[in-house]
Amino acid sequence: MAKRQVLFTFPPDLVQQPLIYYLGQKFNIVTSIRRADVSENKGWVVLELDGDEKDIEQGLAWMTSQGVRVDPVTGDVVEG
Amino acid sequence: MSYATALRCRKCGREYPLEPRNLCDFCFSPLEVTYDYKAMAATVSREKLAEGQFSMWRYRDMLPVEGEVVDLGTGFTPLVKADNLASELGLDQLYIKNDGLNPTYSFKDRVVSVAVTKAREFGFEAVACASTGNLAASVAAHAAKANLKAYVFVPDSVEPGKLVGAAIYKPTLITVEGSYDDVNRLCRQLTERFHWGFININLRPYYAEGSKTLGYEVAEQLGWRAPDCVVAPAASGLLFTRIWKGLDELAMLGLIEPVNTHMYIAQAQGCSPIVNAFQAGSLHVHPVKPQTIAKSIAIGNPADGYYALRVARQSGGGAGAVSDEEAIAGMKLLAQTEGIFAEAAGGVVIATLRKLVASGVIKKDELTVAFITGAGPRTQDIVADAVQPLSIRPTVESLEEVLNVREPKLC
Numbered sequence: 415m416a417k418r419q420v421l422f423t424f425p426p427d428l429v430q431q432p433l434i435y436y437l438g439q440k441f442n443i444v445t446s447i448r449r450a451d452v453s454e455n456k457g458w459v460v461l462e463l464d465g466d467e468k469d470i471e472q473g474l475a476w477m478t479s480q481g482v483r484v485d486p487v488t489g490d491v492v493e494g
Numbered sequence: 495m496s497y498a499t500a501l502r503c504r505k506c507g508r509e510y511p512l513e514p515r516n517l518c519d520f521c522f523s524p525l526e527v528t529y530d531y532k533a534m535a536a537t538v539s540r541e542k543l544a545e546g547q548f549s550m551w552r553y554r555d556m557l558p559v560e561g562e563v564v565d566l567g568t569g570f571t572p573l574v575k576a577d578n579l580a581s582e583l584g585l586d587q588l589y590i591k592n593d594g595l596n597p598t599y600s601f602k603d604r605v606v607s608v609a610v611t612k613a614r615e616f617g618f619e620a621v622a623c624a625s626t627g628n629l630a631a632s633v634a635a636h637a638a639k640a641n642l643k644a645y646v647f648v649p650d651s652v653e654p655g656k657l658v659g660a661a662i663y664k665p666t667l668i669t670v671e672g673s674y675d676d677v678n679r680l681c682r683q684l685t686e687r688f689h690w691g692f693i694n695i696n697l698r699p700y701y702a703e704g705s706k707t708l709g710y711e712v713a714e715q716l717g718w719r720a721p722d723c724v725v726a727p728a729a730s731g732l733l734f735t736r737i738w739k740g741l742d743e744l745a746m747l748g749l750i751e752p753v754n755t756h757m758y759i760a761q762a763q764g765c766s767p768i769v770n771a772f773q774a775g776s777l778h779v780h781p782v783k784p785q786t787i788a789k790s791i792a793i794g795n796p797a798d799g800y801y802a803l804r805v806a807r808q809s810g811g812g813a814g815a816v817s818d819e820e821a822i823a824g825m826k827l828l829a830q831t832e833g834i835f836a837e838a839a840g841g842v843v844i845a846t847l848r849k850l851v852a853s854g855v856i857k858k859d860e861l862t863v864a865f866i867t868g869a870g871p872r873t874q875d876i877v878a879d880a881v882q883p884l885s886i887r888p889t890v891e892s893l894e895e896v897l898n899v900r901e902p903k904l905c
Binding site for chain 1: 505516517520521522523602623624625626627628629647649674677678679681682692694695729730777778780781789790791792793794795796797798799839
């Protein structure tokens with residue numbers, strides 16, 4: 415089992431889609447939301463994912479394929 | 495003994511012991527070092543600080559370190575009165591804080607000096623970072639000085655020539671197949687797997703504190719006062735917030751008057767997530783894919799972006815972004831007016847300053863400090879077009895011909 419802290423950024427057309435619910439259902443991942451700001455035309459959510467490492471990887475790839483931007487909560491660590 | 499007391503979550507305020515840790519367990523927000531300022535105030539004074547060594551470590555009592563420090567001679571870089579550039583831009587008082595004159599040619603030496611000192615205190619035998627330039631060089635150099643192993647991770651798309659500045663110190667240099675995002679993900683996993691001091695991950699709260707010394711130095715070099723305006727680059731946003739914190743702490747300790755400095759963020763248009771948020775009136779920084787020549791500030795998902803935004807807003811400052819062409823023009827303007835060869839991020843700062851003055855946001859009579867955070871020679875290829883020699887035959891006449899001058903013969 416593995417844990418991963420991520421930031422999801424939703425474009426306007428996906429804000430009303432229950433993608434986090436589907437992420438949990440389809441990939442057997444437990445999602446724990448810690449911070450969020452969602453309005454009718456934009457949204458971001460900081461959450462922790464708990465599940466099998468492979469399932470988390472596949473789940474994040476699926477979120478990306480749906481049009482959600484996935485970033486680490488630590489921000490980028492590759493610096494100039 | 496330092497006056498550091500704890501790590502505190504910048505969002506929810508939860509506290510943690512002083513240990514290698516960068517995120518709050520509860521809300522995953524960044525942690526920062528807190529201090530016993532009352533005790534610190536009883537120790538530090540202008541006179542005592544002025545007697546200290548000419549390096550960032552003259553402010554040691556205000557930094558979170560305990561034992562012997564790992565120091566290459568970093569800090570107390572020149573604050574140059576830039577009258578030629580001021581005249582060009584239309585300012586009465588402009589100063590350039592030239593932090594490209596640090597041991598590995600960038601401000602990163604300040605943050606890395608603190609982080610590597612802490613790595614040794616925490617008992618790490620190795621330090622690591624992911625970087626394409628300035629940070630890599632600084633980490634490798636400090637690790638060499640501290641007799642620690644250094645691991646530097648780089649995306650394999652980076653040209654080998656860019657890595658000479660780090661490789662010379664003989665770290666273990668590892669190129670990673672894949673994108674910057676892949677390297678980001680790998681490094682976070684490595685932090686969990688290996689007992690390494692990852693400079694800007696698990697040591698990040700300490701690393702951050704090194705940047706405060708830029709604020710301290712500028713105030714001291716101005717004769718113990720804060721500037722009216724600061725223009726500084728933002729990558730992760732951390733440096734920008736810590737310049738402010740440095741000034742704010744000096745006021746809190748009674749070393750300067752209350753701070754009324756307007757803080758302005760400078761970013762390249764090809765990577766300006768913080769400026770975008772500022773201009774949109776948003777508090778959330780939406781990540782972007784960087785595309786700019788200013789590689790040293792090309793961070794698309796800035797960890798401290800929100801906090802940099804807050805500083806810009808609360809200080810009555812602002813934010814501006816410039817194109818790569820404007821940044822190069824800024825580099826050349828700084829070089830040709832003040833004799834300072836900055837990296838592209840410095841060009842971004844000068845070009846942003848120029849816009850802020852031209853639009854009347856920064857007023858003519860406001861004492862302004864522009865921060866140059868890295869030297870130009872490491873990335874000099876981006877201004878290679880500056881080389882336009884006149885070609886002559888080896889005769890005096892040939893020179894006179896191309897210069898269109900004729901000197902009188904000496905008798």
